[in-house]
Amino acid sequence: MCADNVENWPQRPVKVIVPFGAGGSSDTFTRQLIRVIKKENLLDQPLVVINVGGAGGTIGSRRVRHARPDGYTMLMLHEGILTAKHAGKAVYGAEAFEAVAATGKSPNIIAVKSESRFNSLKELMAEAKQSPNALNFAANIGAPSHFAGLILEKTEPGTLFNFVQYGGGAERYGAIMGGHVDMSVFSIDEYLRYKDGGLKAVAIFSQERHAAVPDLPTAIEQGFDMKSSIMNFWWMPKGTPEAIQNKMSEVIATAMQSEDMQNFMKTSRIESLTLSGGDLNREISDREQSISKVSMRKIDVLPLFERWIFGFVVFLAILAMLQKNKVKKEDPLWNARSLKVFALSAVYVCILSLTSLSYPLVSSAFVFALGLIIAEGKKPAYLKLAIFSLSLSFGLFFLFTRVLVVDLPG
Incomplete structure (x- = not known):
């Protein structure tokens, strides 16, 4: 630049x-x-x-x-x-x-259901140490909410939570209220939003108490060197x-x-x-x-449906290829063109997905190559095809990025 x-x-x-x-x-x-x-x-x-x-x-x-x-x-x-x-x-x-x-900075709060027998972080940690993996901790596995729990475990040797996969704050709140888990972490704003719905905080992970929840003791006050x-x-x-x-x-x-x-x-x-x-x-x-400083351990999560979907798509692709082979003798030129278009399209999508190459230039090359495949067997007008490819690609790029403000690699 x-x-x-x-x-x-x-x-x-x-x-x-x-x-x-x-x-x-x-x-x-x-x-x-x-x-x-x-x-x-x-x-x-x-x-x-x-x-x-x-x-x-x-x-x-x-x-x-x-x-x-x-x-x-x-x-x-x-x-x-x-x-x-x-x-x-x-x-x-x-x-x-x-x-x-x-x-901005927003300290996390650890909270339980209002009816929970735990009224302090000290009581909760004592139970998690006495009965490892018995308490369910709602967390977005691999995200900050999960690591907050892992770091909290390290403040008291022998303590283990059973981490259960849940997404954002609203989802984790629902898991607590539904009785599926015992606790989770929330931002102050999230906690105050859900508090009247039956949530009880047992500690805040900050150096000092927060003005928004002045009566809530810090984890440090309760004997746990935890800030998050x-x-x-x-x-x-x-x-x-x-x-x-x-x-x-x-x-x-x-x-x-x-x-x-x-x-x-x-x-x-x-x-x-x-x-x-x-x-x-x-x-x-x-x-x-x-x-x-904390280490991940194996968590039981829901099945990877993405793999099932990918397998299903591959299965359909194989069926399509078998169907094309049936008509190969009847229309071999059509079959060859379709395979070339399929391969060219796959390469085009991969380039745009996996690299930061310019969208208009890659698209121009794609349209130009596509035109050559369609015109196979005939004499293509190279200059007209090049002008059309460039005009179409750069025109769409301008429309998407300047008018519709769609994210495309420049």
């Missing part, structure tokens, strides 16, 4: 990938900050949220990892980027990205120019100081905090060190 482009960045909308569904805490925080940036005119171009959920945030993070390091793709993801690596869900972690900023919180980290692809990182970091810091953002964080019980540079790197390093 040339110096002039870096200095004039951004010249088009910047995509912010949130690797979870719309409406969650990460999505809400991101959209609020973006609204403030737009309201305060802190950037010349808009920031556009794109929700890419699935696989505990790894689908969205992988997309940013493979994106061009030109400053037009960002990721907003908490320490799930660290836990995914140590859980084996991803082969990469923070080192695969450029850390731009960290915003959620922070929102902003990432860019590895190799993004430092000048762009710094500019985005300054924009985020300015927006965080705005009255609107301060009111939002106060309402959401999020500590107003912005980190960058050395402070940011130290925070990431400290969190990774804490996470790396």
Whole structure:
């Protein structure tokens, strides 16, 4: 990326990938900050949220990892980027990205059902030590909620929880209320939302008590050296120019100081905090060190339906190939063309899915090759086909990225 482009960045909308569904805490925080940036005119171009959920945030993070390091793709993801690596869900972690900023901090709370016999973390831990694996702990396996439980186990040797797979906060709350599990961890905002529905907190994982729940003792007060919180980290692809990182970091810091953002964080019980540079790197390093000290153990989860679906698709593909062989003698040219189109399409999809190559250029090559296959046996008009391929691909790219703001590799 040339110096002039870096200095004039951004010249088009910047995509912010949130690797979870719309409406969650990460999505809400991101959209609020973006609204403030737009309201305060802190950037010349808009920031556009794109929700890419699935696989505990790894689908969205992988997309940013493979994106061009030109400053037009960002990721907003908490320490799930660290836990995914140590859980084996991803082969990469923070080192695969450029850390731009960290915003907000919300300590976790461990809670049980209101009718539970446990009234303190000390009572709960004593039971988990006396009867290992007897208490069910709702957690999104491999995600921060799971690692919070694993780290808590380490504070009292001999303690073991039985981790049960549940997704977001709402799902874990439902599991507690349904009697399927005994406990889980929640952010302060989540706990206060669910409290009146029958949830009881037994400890907060912060250094000191929190103003939103002043009567709730910390884990440290109860004898367990446990601190756990959620922070929102902003990432860019590895190799993004430092000048762009710094500019985005300054924009985020300015927006965080705005009255609107301060009111939002106060309402959401999020500590107003912005980190960058050395402070940011130290925070990431400290969190990774804490996470790396615990080890995963085998968890019984639901069957991998994705494998069944993949097997079913392969089965249908084999049936289709057998059917084509039946008509091979009747129309061998059609059969050969169909196989070529199938192979070309598979290569095209793989290139777009697994690399960050330019969408319009790859698509132009695909359309051009497709035209040659269709025109097989005839003399193709190469120039017209090339013009058509380029016009179609770049035209669609402009429509998707500039008008519809769809995430495509540039």
